[in-house]
Amino acid sequence: MSAVYINSAACISVQDTLNDQFFQNLQPVYSPQVLKAIEPIYKEFIPPAMIRRMSKTVKMSSVASNQALKEAEIEKPDAIIVGTGIGCSQDSEKFLKNVLDNNEEFLTPTFFIQSTHNTVAGQIALGLQCHGYNFTYVNTSSSLEFSFLDAKLQINDGDAENVLVGSTDEQTERTMELYKLNETIKKEENLPADYLNSTTDGAIWGEGASFFVLGKDKTESAYAQLKDIQIINRLDLDETSKFIEDFLVKNNLKTNDIDVVMLGFSGDAKSDVYYQKASELFTSSSLLYYKHLSGEFNTASGFSTFMACHILKNQEIPNVMMINDLKKGEIKNILLYNHLGGNDHSLVLLERV
Known part of the structure; x- marks a missing residue:
């Protein structure tokens, strides 16, 4: 492709x-x-x-x-x-x-x-x-x-x-x-x-x-390359790690190749457990959240994609989005993980251009 x-x-x-x-x-x-x-x-x-x-x-x-x-x-x-x-x-x-x-x-x-x-x-x-x-x-x-x-x-x-x-x-x-x-x-x-x-x-x-x-062509204003997308309707909590790892393997990446992971923590205790599970995989990545800035809604991932584009282009992470205190010198790969109420899980991989 x-x-x-x-x-x-x-x-x-x-x-x-x-x-x-x-x-x-x-x-x-x-x-x-x-x-x-x-x-x-x-x-x-x-x-x-x-x-x-x-x-x-x-x-x-x-x-x-x-x-x-x-x-x-x-x-x-x-x-x-x-x-x-x-x-x-x-x-x-x-x-x-x-x-x-x-x-x-x-x-x-x-x-x-x-x-x-x-x-x-x-x-x-x-x-x-x-x-x-x-x-x-x-x-x-x-x-x-x-x-x-x-x-x-x-x-x-x-x-x-x-x-x-x-x-x-x-x-x-x-x-x-x-x-x-x-x-x-x-x-x-x-x-x-x-x-x-x-x-x-x-x-x-x-x-x-x-x-x-x-x-199909990169322009001067380009933010990122849209590398890959994975979607699944239902996911058991204990399948979360495999869902993410299989997606990374498909793209010839390991967890430590991901510089930034954007997680959709919404404050809903029942469904945020998926994000907590996902965060355990990425011990050497910057972990970010964003719904305290946008609110939760059906297409909140549009806001996270917009933010990820600017992070890649500016090579800068707003402190207000940080979960941990890890920042890499260069931001090349960003992984976005989102769902709504524990259903319709999606992964989007963006790469710096």
Whole structure:
């Protein structure tokens, strides 16, 4: 397989990641149950007449995708692939509320049309007048990883040279209420959250959109080479080490070849045990965590990939992300490990270019 490069990266998140100085100004958050993304002034990027018809996830994705294409100096990609966990849930809720309020009569179709998961990829394509391959993956916490895998195949098969890949998820009032009821979101009495040594279940919930341009050729703006991706739906705790070791063997690497390991500790005691198990393998690597900066959500791995890209490019690790105090002189290989609630485990290997 030929090399695939991440030539640009853009992110809207709980941090001010659209700001050039965000790397030095990361602020961990331990107390609120739900974290809101820092949104840009949309009228600077999107015509005002269009803004009022867009849900939050579409607006965030439109800006992030625009920034990613701009950085890669590409006007129109050959393909657009988006991963999302709960899609355009704001418009889904609005449509369902209209159904109930109007006794299933005289319904406006707009909210229904815009409630489908592929709305984001479709809206981006319409804005760019891009008639190429357009696909949306809805695979909970591995949605972005499936999107990356598809993009890699598109490039290796010669069907595309540059692919816009993104991940996005928004919050909605009703969904957050339900997540609190089933304790997906941490109870107020268990806050502030201890992300690394939690004894309580649930996580602080976030949101955001991350977009990347993948290309077959390395550009001046390139961040990393996307080496490999591995995904598994279910994994027993005692199989964690083998899952990671087999992935490294497949890529002719040993654990001490990995300079940085990014683990998705969320403060959920029940599922963080997988990350604790994984961390035991890497005694000579920098161990990082990130969900105290982004919150937990279906496509939080978009934030971790964005951060990993900047760590590789800057050759610098923000202290606020460190689990241990080990830092190597050169950062060449970064391994990202993520899951959501103990399901849909993914490994992504990035290499310095």
